[in-house]
Amino acid sequence: MIFTQEQIDIYLSKIKYKHKIELNGKTLEQLQISHLKNIPYENLDILNGVPIYLTPEALFKKLILSSRGGYCFELNGLYSNLLKSLGFDVTNLAGRFIDDDTSIQMRRHRILKVKTNDGIYICDVGVRSESPRIALKQVHGLIQNDGVSEYKFEEDDFYGHILWQKERGKSWKKVYGFTDEPQQDIDYIMPSFFCEKHPDSPFVNIRKISIFTDSVNINLVGDTLKFYENAKVTKRVDLQDENEIRETLDKYFGIRLNN
Template sequence: MKNWRNDVTPEVRAYLERLSYDGPLDGGARTLAELQEHHLHTVPYENLDILRGIPLSLEIQDLFEKIVIRRRGGYCFELNALFGWLLRELGYSVTDYMARFWRDEPNPPPKRRHHVLKVETDGAFYLCDVGVGGIVPRRPIEMVEGLEYREDAQCYRLEQDATYGWMLLELNNGQWRRLYSFAEEPQLPKDFVMPNYWCETAPDSPFSKHAMVAIRTHSGRNTVAGREFRIFTSNSVHSFIPETKKAYNEALRTYFGLVIDEI
């Protein structure tokens, strides 16, 4: 196999090493799927800077420094922006969209406050997303209406809605429920500035209330909601609340690889 380390920029090489990815870089659908899955297993979803009052930057150089160099995570506007940059550097055709996140929305229809990617490869279009803390597809979903996509115990499909565009649905207790939707209106980087600012600062933003951290593992997923850690495996869940700030930060390091001065 060709050694891609000799053919990519130092920044791309560092990003791929951050993802623990050592596979081929052929620009195909299988490689795209592997990259997305590696991302979900190595880069945590987290809103800790928002809680600490640290302004977020969506500039690629700042995201690279935070996520790759300092080995932090982020939320959708950060994670999908940087992942989209990586895919473009690797030769993929990528379009950015703004989405409405329907799951657990108390007052539907929801605001457009989620960032997703459409990626073209091997003659098809795929929905890619590494920016959700909850359970979502680990691998890209081909953008074909009605095609069911099964992953372990989860099942997803895409439909076209006359008002909201593409609607990603998840099968839950025998019923198809809305996960998120997006219209095919390409977005520029500046289009994400205002929704990102709302997520950081609005009184009713869900991101400024308590800690939200999540990462996939080979046996399940690890999460944090507020102070409670939950370690999910295929057949059990272990939850605990660290008793001190030091123990909390040590748990972030242990279960998410996050090293943060003070939470």
């Protein structure tokens, strides 16, 4: 779907983007951090039994007009349509998170590859934890810094490409792997449905919400609010009741529930 100019303006206003739009990496960097700071990651609809719809119309209504958030299939799905509407050449990809070297996860992450006037970039506004705050140029071995952590891509016989992260004072670790095979919107319906309904899904039993500032990842998991900065939790607050949770959703994540 290509958004109308009115929809583009509403979207850019929502993420408080005020820079010039040019088809280059600098614009992608500015768009990504603006997105991460203003549209939260969250799974509240899943917990409340509200069906997840991945159509561009449904995503625009939920995330932009209704001031909600979503998880990667929603966030990167919506963002993909914004980038296409701005004139970028976008390819949707599928990836696997890598928690360790002993198991291989299913493909349940949506990632965007974007061609610009100055290179090819990987864009991602759909990771809950500390992750790239800017678009990363897809060049193997190139170490890139988003102001908080360092990142690099490496080739892999199985995964295709692996994104590595090095937080301050820590060792390099694998984040996720992905291949270059283009995905269509319909390819995300099955993995999204797994995340939404399967008992083994990490989204069906506990609240998972996140948003970024320039240097902090604020996340609410269950009833615990954490502020993650400089590669460590700097503040932790255990919320006591539903009213405190609702106030926190509004204050830090801009989420106001109707019920």
